Structures are given as C-alpha cells and as structure tokens.
Amino acid sequence: MNLKNNAMTAEQVKSFSVGNWKSITVEVRPSNAKNADGSLKPFYLTRNFILSPDDKFELIVTNYADALGKMPLAKMSIKGHIEWRGEHPIAPGAQKVDFSADDEYTVTPLLQGFADILNQYTKGFNEWKVGEAQSIVKKKHFRHSA
Numbered sequence: 001m002n003l004k005n006n007a008m009t010a011e012q013v014k015s016f017s018v019g020n021w022k023s024i025t026v027e028v029r030p031s032n033a034k035n036a037d038g039s040l041k042p043f044y045l046t047r048n049f050i051l052s053p054d055d056k057f058e059l060i061v062t063n064y065a066d067a068l069g070k071m072p073l074a075k076m077s078i079k080g081h082i083e084w085r086g087e088h089p090i091a092p093g094a095q096k097v098d099f100s101a102d103d104e105y106t107v108t109p110l111l112q113g114f115a116d117i118l119n120q121y122t123k124g125f126n127e128w129k130v131g132e133a134q135s136i137v138k139k140k141h142f143r144h145s146a
Contacts, residue, residue, distance in 0.1 A: 007092060007093030010084060010087070010095055014055075014084065014095075017051050018051050018052065019050070020049070020050045021047075021048075021049040021050075022048045022049075023046040023048070025069075026044050026067060026068065026069040027044070027046065027047070028042045028043070028044055029042070029043045029044075029045060030042065030043065031043035042067070043063070044063065044064040044066060044067055044069065045061055045063050045064065046061070046062045046069065047059065048060045051082070055081055055083070055084070056079070056080070056082070056103075057078075057079070057082055057099065058077075058078070058079045059077075059079075060075060060077050060078075061075070061076045061078075062074070062075045062076075063075075063076075065111070071111065072110040072111065073110055073111050073114045074107055074108060074109050074110055074111075074114055075107070075108045075110060075133075076105070076106065076107050076108075077104055077105070077106045077108070077133065078104065078105050079101065079103035079104040080099060080100045080101040080102045080103045080104070081099075081100050081102060082097055082099055082100075083097070083098040083100065084096075084097055085097060101137065104135070105135060105136055105137040106133040106134060106135050106136065107133065107136050108131065108132065108133040108134075109128050109129070109130050109131075110131070111130065115128040115130050116128075
C-alpha cells in the first residue's frame with residue numbers, strides 16, 4: 001500500500017480483489033417498489049462474487065421474500081469479464097470498472113408464486129418454472145459500470 005496517501009495502485013486493487021466474496025447474511029436494499037406511505041419497499045438478497053486473476057467474474061444473487069432468508073424467490077447468475085478503466089473520478093484511490101455479462105445472465109425462479117408473476121408480466125421467454133434457469137439477455141453484452 002502506498003503509505004504517502006493510503007491509496008492503492010490499480011495493480012494492488014486488482015490483486016486484492018481476486019477471490020470469493022460472499023454476503024455474511026441476508027442484505028437489505030431499497031427496491032423500486034414503494035409502500036403506501038411512499039417509502040421504498042425493502043429488497044432482500046445474498047451475493048456470492050468470484051473474481052479470477054484473468055479479469056473474469058461470476059456473481060450469484062439470491063433474492064428473498066423475507067429478511068431472514070427463509071423464503072427464496074429467485075436466483076440470478078451473471079458471468080463475464082471486467083475491464084479496468086483507471087482511477088475513479090469522484091472516489092480518489094478507487095478504480096473505475098466495467099462489468100460485461102458476456103458469458104451468462106440467467107434467472108431461476110425458486111418459488112411458484114414468483115414464476116407465476118414472471119409468466120404474467122414477461123414476453124418472449126419460455127414458460128417460467130421453479131428451478132429452471134432462463135437467459136434474460138437478448139443481446140450479446142450487458143454492461144454495468146461501477
């Protein structure tokens with residue numbers, strides 16, 4: 001680590017980031033849906049992120065209906081490549097990274113009620129069934145910047 005300003009170089013960040021990162025418990029995140037009072041409904045999930053030294057990543061996100069993680073709704077599996085873009089413009093010492101889900105992006109319903117909702121509101125997919133993954137990417141690449 002660079003002791004002068006406590007910032008790591010891009011290579012140090014890459015090296016430090018390689019490995020398996022897992023949620024230690026169910027995480028709560030805000031969703032796009034709102035409660036009757038206008039506040040955001042909570043969104044419960046766990047994440048398992050693996051970064052390889054060759055800039056490939058795997059991310060499995062499991063969504064839950066409850067804060068204790070007793071009722072899983074769906075699992076998303078995302079695999080692809082990372083492109084390191086250099087120092088982040090608003091977070092000194094952090095690195096800007098683009099994630100491309102160019103290998104896989106699938107959704108697997110884990111609860112019949114969730115599969116029913118997907119069947120009702122999505123078009124262009126096979127019938128959604130519990131435990132059966134479907135690719136949700138119609139294009140070759142899905143990009144997300146961090």
